[in-house]
Amino acid sequence: MSQTHPDRDTGDFGPDLGEVFGPNQADGGPELVQLLTPEGERVEHPDFRFDLDDEAIKGFYRDMVLTRRIDTEATALQRHGELGIWAQLLGQEAAQIGSGRALRPQDFVFPTYREHGVAYTRGIDPLRLLGLFRGVDQGGWDPNDGNFGLYTIVIGAQTLHATGYAMGLQRDGVVGTGDADRDAAVVAYFGDGASSQGDVNESFIFAASYNAPVVFFCQNNQWAISEPIERQTRIPLYQRALGFGFPGVRVDGNDVLATYAVSKAALQRAREGQGPTLVEAYTYRMGAHTTTDDPTRYRLSEDLEHWKLKDPIQRVRVYLTRNGLVDQDFFDEIDQEAETLGEHLREGCKALPEPHVLDVFDMVYAEGSPELDVQREGFAAYLDSFETAGGSR
């Protein structure tokens, strides 16, 4: 394939983009949109600015602490034997809270299985998230409550659903009307690993082709289980958008002010009918892929130490403290709230109702199936033929 033809002149293909940009320049490279430094200092950006007040920042701090508590509590519940598995978001709180808080009620979210923080911003009781991981359901919330879709486990599949939903918004006439309470957009969450999936690339094509009001929000946490970002891309992910014909932005995913500002702008663009945007939230998966992963097998602890210095919660805490915006009571109250939330999850998890095996027959079809009815009836009679109820758990 790469044979050289001695009688042919070598064409000029320009610079190797991979060499020029690289997928993973330290700290995100010069294009990184940042409004709050890891040291807790606010900085300006020519294109994006944070337009909310300090009260909002205090709210974001609270959101992130509670989100982290959801994550740590669920991790502990897995260790208690109450959950089969848990997908951790540690380190991605700012990416999720910033983008989630930029949503309007009429917007719709298509998550992966790690968007616990976004779910929180949509008013989903975090307890509902546990059902899937406990094995009592496969998604315990109604997607139409809070406009938050069910977790999608097949990587990237939901980006097409988001695009289709956005096409539906266009057909419903709720894009670009100028009515802020009416115009709606869709966010498709996905990760750096998913960017390699055909579905993600097809969703880029469909969204671009139909100018669909969708924001592709990629949390580049650098790791697809054990595979580093270099295995997925040779150029920064946000630059891929250009090839599909819409803008891409790389934002500091650990900076909640920046993720909010960039998400808000991208969402507004979509609602106004200007089409899709790719937002690459440049962050780091500080935890394992899930509770059953072992990151020490594939990554260096010094990387983790480097990213700990960029922790999304700590920089806001420093900002609030240094500027005298809060006192110790503020932190104590939030910690107490986190305690209460933790208890809610612990107690609620154990109280989640167990599913009944016969119920599976009723959920397959909206209009039922006579064949399934027969199977259900037969299985019910079979179960009933035993002297004791079944189940080995």
Add this chain to the structure above:
Amino acid sequence: MNEYKLPDVGEGLTEAEIVTWKVKVGDVIKVNDIVVEIETAKSLVELPSPYAGTIQALLVPEGETIPVGTPIIRIGEAGEAPGEPTPSTESDPYLGMAEKAGAQASAPPAEIDMSNPAATGGGENQTLVGYGPRESAAKRRPRRGGASPASDAGAAAQLQLQGAFAPGGAASADVVEAEETPVPSTPAAHLDGPVPTRVLAKPPVRKLAKDLGVDLLSLTPSGPQGTVTREDVQAAAGSPAAPAGGAAAVAPVSAPRAPGERETREPIKGVRKMMAQAMVDSAFTSPHVTEWITVDATRTMKLVERLKAHRDFRDVKISPLLILAKAALLAMKRTPEINAAWDDAAQEVVFKHYVNLGIAAATPRGLVVPNVKDADAMSLPDLGRAINDLTKVARDGKTQPAEMAGGTFTITNVGVFGVDAGTPIINPGESAILCFGAVRKQPWVTGNGKIKVRDITTLALSFDHRLIDGEKGSRFLADVAAVLEDPANALLH
């Protein structure tokens, strides 16, 4: 009081080693404080406590490997605490991490380092998702109605497991009189020789035969490729009985084979396989000893003739088997080991104060051993009736699992096949089996030195040498033989 059991942390974990306790008895802990570090297949995992309170006991010492589900720590009410719990002031694990040089004895919940496999990770042999594999029970759950196993297949398997005679040999056992023909309904698993094929018949013909009570095996097929036709079944249903054939009648229909085919292979499966396993288990767990005795049974045969005329036996079909059964029941009073069982698990011999007398029967379903419950308590006519009933039910293929369960001693009647003796295999769970050979007219040297034609038979007894020694086995066999020789000897018992 709460006990924290070693959790299955979702990696197919079945056991773990307790590496380091992070708490000690008397410590007051909060929920999610790290209490212990365990090591699974390849990595260290810190376990947060599901309970708050005072540590009452550490139930497993460091260095010990224990299965999932083992209680590892006991935690009492917080009120029992020697000191007040220290309130958490941190909710930010980053801060915790930054300060955390080493593992802290009592880390607040948010300080679980989720990037650290000691807190979060699994090992390489572990599954990526889920609770991991579960052990499932290896025994049946009881069904309503008491029938267990409930399925026909299960029952058939159980029938086979009751088999008491060596498989594969020419001899099978049957209590059926020589002039009677068993009425097989399905040739599921004959023990003898080349395994027969099923009768060839279309499903509707099978249904017709079933409805009319016609045994397809008894018919001569007249259809194409040797199939039984509707007409064959209807003709048979019209005729009163299948032809008599003695031993030949129970011989299986031999498998049709293509011309020139020198071998036919039949897979060993289903009930045949299970029966074989039961026989192998019996043969290789209990050391078998077999003894023979040749007996002059002339007086027994005369007694049988006399009893046939007796009014108490009007409705009873009398055979020498009945006298033999009675003789055995009487003889085992003197040698109770014959009616005992070896309980290897308990290392005890179980003496049975009742006799459930098994009669090995060759039936269309294969070898079955139904037993007469409490046979020792029966009068001779009742015992005769019970044996008759049991063999008829067996012949009809309707023996229920319960009728085969709980046997204590077995008689196998190979004489109906015209053979003299064999080395029977003990029915599993029993200690002895008595084999009744053919009764033949033979020259016999009488007590006074004359040669006369007498009714001679052979008895063989296989017994479990673990609990029956040669003396006891011989005594029992001789006692039985004595009764056959002169039924009056029964009065001695």
Add this chain to the structure above:
Amino acid sequence: MSKITLAKGLNAGLRKAMEDDSKVLVMGEDVGKLGGVFRITDGLQKDFGEDRVIDSPLAESGILGTAVGLAMRGYRPVCEIQFDGFVYPAYDQIVSQVAKIHFRSQGKVKMPIVIRIPFGGGIGAVEHHSESPEAQFAHTPGLKVVACSNPVDGYWMIQQAIKCDDPVVFLEPKRQYHADKAELDETVQPQPLFTSRVVREGTDLTLLAYGPMVKTCMASAEAAAGDGQSIEVIDLRTLSPLDLGPVFESVRKTGRAVVTHEAHVNLGMGSEVAARITEECFYSLEAPVLRVGGFDTPYPPSRIEEEWLPDLDRVLDAVDRSLAY
């Protein structure tokens, strides 16, 4: 009343569905201006606009994946897969998403998506244009699968499928598209979608077919009648759920059944139908249930496809074998 082809019947049915419900969308490759490569959607974009008749990028997963999102937004997408062999890029979306979202959401989210697939061979096409993938979808819980065999069914069944709140894989026998015409009387009420139908009565043997094989089986029955064999033909019409009540009734009468399809016989629809007949009609069977179908090879080059495909003689060969028992 008018005489129409299957293509016209489907076209008219789609048009009627779009008129009846403004949420019905048609989407796929070349379905707009061109009217589809088989012209099934001919004229629809002109009348209903580009928002409702959507020419999609050439990406089948994209078509089905966006249809999922549109369905979640309340639309009823009718997706055209251009050829049977092109459905596989969409397989993940169909099997893992379309089929499971209702289940995953415990009934809170419905997936009223119709996936139209022209299927079967006999048109002299190149590779990937003549396949019969129906068993793969019938094997997937959460999907419903139907196959039309004639113009009148095409007209009604497409409308019924669009009205169904469950995802329906809708198989169209492409070689029949422009073949035979039939009288369409719109005043005659159609039978329910998920039901089979006896299309020819007989007493000696039950011949089962769907899609393109219905025509072949009708011709076979006609030929057999000349030999004094009375053959009942049933158009299965629905492959998931199967409607086997009429089949069992028929087999209990005839005692013999032959199942036919163009798809490979190994683990095909015929295998399932044969198993079910054996379970339900065992004592009625005068012969084993036989299957006639494609061989377990990839679809062959078109110059030999007519030999490879089950035809009248192959069907009658099986009929004779069955009757010989």
